[in-house]
Amino acid sequence: MSRAQQNRVAITGNEAVALAMKQVEPDVVAAYPITPQTDIVQYFSSFVADGEVQTEFVTVESEHSAMSACVGAAAAGARAMTATSANGLALMWEVLYIAAGLRLPIVMPVVNRALSAPINIHCDHSDSMGARDSGWIQLYSEDAQEAYDNILQAVRIGEHPDVLLPVMVCLDGFIISHSLENLKVLDKEQVTAFVGDYRPDARLLDAKRPITVGALELQDFYFEHKRQEAEAMVRSAPIIEAVADEYARLTGRKYSFFEAYRMDDAEVAVMVLNSAAGTARAVVDQLRRRGVRAGLLKLRVFRPFPGAALAEALAGLSVVGIMDRAEGLSAAGGPLFVEVRSALLGRPRHPLVLNHIYGLGGRDVGPDQIEQVFADLLRAAEAGEARQQVTHIGVRD
Amino acid sequence: MTTLKELAARPERLSGGHRLCAGCGASIVIRQLLAAVDNPMVVGCATGCLEVATTIYPYTAWRTSYIHSAFENVAATISGVEAAYKALRRRGAVAEDFRFIAIGGDGGTYDIGFQALSGAMERGHRMLYLCYDNQAYMNTGIQRSSATPLGAETTTSPVGSVLPGKSRPRKDLTAIIAAHDVPYVAQAAPHRWRDLVTKGKRALDTDGASFMNVLAPCPRGWRFDPAKTIEILTLAVDTCFWPLFEVSEGRWTLSYRPKEKVPVAEFLKVQGRFRHLFKQQNREVLAAAQAEVDRKWEALLRRVEG
Numbered sequence: 184m185s186r187a188q189q190n191r192v193a194i195t196g197n198e199a200v201a202l203a204m205k206q207v208e209p210d211v212v213a214a215y216p217i218t219p220q221t222d223i224v225q226y227f228s229s230f231v232a233d234g235e236v237q238t239e240f241v242t243v244e245s246e247h248s249a250m251s252a253c254v255g256a257a258a259a260g261a262r263a264m265t266a267t268s269a270n271g272l273a274l275m276w277e278v279l280y281i282a283a284g285l286r287l288p289i290v291m292p293v294v295n296r297a298l299s300a301p302i303n304i305h306c307d308h309s310d311s312m313g314a315r316d317s318g319w320i321q322l323y324s325e326d327a328q329e330a331y332d333n334i335l336q337a338v339r340i341g342e343h344p345d346v347l348l349p350v351m352v353c354l355d356g357f358i359i360s361h362s363l364e365n366l367k368v369l370d371k372e373q374v375t376a377f378v379g380d381y382r383p384d385a386r387l388l389d390a391k392r393p394i395t396v397g398a399l400e401l402q403d404f405y406f407e408h409k410r411q412e413a414e415a416m417v418r419s420a421p422i423i424e425a426v427a428d429e430y431a432r433l434t435g436r437k438y439s440f441f442e443a444y445r446m447d448d449a450e451v452a453v454m455v456l457n458s459a460a461g462t463a464r465a466v467v468d469q470l471r472r473r474g475v476r477a478g479l480l481k482l483r484v485f486r487p488f489p490g491a492a493l494a495e496a497l498a499g500l501s502v503v504g505i506m507d508r509a510e511g512l513s514a515a516g517g518p519l520f521v522e523v524r525s526a527l528l529g530r531p532r533h534p535l536v537l538n539h540i541y542g543l544g545g546r547d548v549g550p551d552q553i554e555q556v557f558a559d560l561l562r563a564a565e566a567g568e569a570r571q572q573v574t575h576i577g578v579r580d
Numbered sequence: 581m582t583t584l585k586e587l588a589a590r591p592e593r594l595s596g597g598h599r600l601c602a603g604c605g606a607s608i609v610i611r612q613l614l615a616a617v618d619n620p621m622v623v624g625c626a627t628g629c630l631e632v633a634t635t636i637y638p639y640t641a642w643r644t645s646y647i648h649s650a651f652e653n654v655a656a657t658i659s660g661v662e663a664a665y666k667a668l669r670r671r672g673a674v675a676e677d678f679r680f681i682a683i684g685g686d687g688g689t690y691d692i693g694f695q696a697l698s699g700a701m702e703r704g705h706r707m708l709y710l711c712y713d714n715q716a717y718m719n720t721g722i723q724r725s726s727a728t729p730l731g732a733e734t735t736t737s738p739v740g741s742v743l744p745g746k747s748r749p750r751k752d753l754t755a756i757i758a759a760h761d762v763p764y765v766a767q768a769a770p771h772r773w774r775d776l777v778t779k780g781k782r783a784l785d786t787d788g789a790s791f792m793n794v795l796a797p798c799p800r801g802w803r804f805d806p807a808k809t810i811e812i813l814t815l816a817v818d819t820c821f822w823p824l825f826e827v828s829e830g831r832w833t834l835s836y837r838p839k840e841k842v843p844v845a846e847f848l849k850v851q852g853r854f855r856h857l858f859k860q861q862n863r864e865v866l867a868a869a870q871a872e873v874d875r876k877w878e879a880l881l882r883r884v885e886g
Binding site: 210211213237238239241242243244245247248249251252253254255256257258259260261263277278281285387388389390393394395396397398399400401404 | 638
């Protein structure tokens, strides 16, 4: 594949998502509006109204029905997409598991927003983190470019015959969804060629070979099918890598499970998801100028969780600060922290792991807060122990 | 008009060997419905008796394509299937003239699936939603639903020392769906099989959303001899407890008018779930049950004549 000519556009995160959906042109989009995802549904409605896509657009009466309609459409043999945020994702919860369990490769942008209560429309990751064990692949996006790129790759990853799992593409509400950004995009024809056709082995709409989807499985079969689903999640890792390679050849933009920024000789580092990576990168640069051996690990793929590779990447650090934009409410730290620490366990040498919970409900996270995290890491590095394992930063006492 | 001989010659689309109880009304309803047209079809089932009894992996009783996803979402699931059909047909990936049927019990339809049903009807998907109404949550062990009649005993409206069974009358779901102004709505009962099959065909020939509410007696929940399903249905209709009618393009028509309106007590007394209503202390409830049937029947007649 030769490098594609790309167009430069200045659009918001939600526009980038809608553009990716338009270029993929799924057979069915079933969606329901919720802040901050709403733009996506509106843009897509316009594409339909202007005849720019041939997609059947189902304006459902709830997110539960959005995901249910996607399940029906995908089982019927169609490529199906939706998009949501926060409480909308929570309302889908039951059907998320069904989409994954039925092995339907639905692609869903999730514009991250805090879950109620208190009701709040701004960014944090409590919504997608709540769905982390639903059997969906989860890709996180630092900016609009990554959200666009991830959506195109998500279609290929989910539909790969070795995978057949639904994929969530997460991006930060407002911070990314509503900010204007310069990005490079492909032409529709290039996207069509990249994503290919969805050709499931069996589909409801095969008159010659009718099928039963969603049978009742009891003690004798449920377990085998759940294990197959778990194995598909494991198998998705090399597919994610292969799709990223192909996408890099097409666009020049190379993605992996995570980005290790100035990690080679780092002593302390923070780990983040999504938009905070940009701020953290700037802080790392600043600290480096001051002689601090600081680094950043930006995780792109949370499911499947790249535990072994992460442990390898973090092995040389003295201290790592896992920044969670979600409170696990577990009394044991945020979800990212718990998983990273567990991935490190059992290795002969591993860094001290601290957890910093930040930015809940859209609380702005500036360089000062990330500097504060690094100060905490450096203190722990010097002392050889943490004053406190889980710290909430940027919050009033 | 379909003859019994013709119906019997149609391919069986719900095979025998499923695990529904002897005397269950649901399987009779579904077999009649599936015989109504020859088109290939996709059937969706809400969680419930019909679903659990017909698709115990690795077996399926369905000789049509079939999907189950959850309890409250069959209307939305079939919305997605129908949307997929339109998209795939447009791009030449499906050639056949499919039909789409969403099936739920009364729990999955009147109650938990009501929102998804209302949405699908409003959007006008070309689907038939069929409710097999057995008047309680039978699959989980006979709990009251909003389709449970006044005075009926269920495990969540038990007859106690102070309460005489369910304290509220039924929700009139058929009228509610008719109020959605979908092109075709009907109420039917499988002892009048020709009427049911004819309505099924009309519904499935409708270019848009259609709805059928069909009474499906449950010998376990209603507590009667499984051999008496058809007799009980006859009483339900002849007492006007379950009138047969259709609403086609907004026009209400009666499908059957009993020669003589039988007192509802005749229908109630053959079922264990109403046994307590015949005790002296519950006379008022029995009278209220009759008054409710009369009120609804008269309202229906006004709609038919108006």
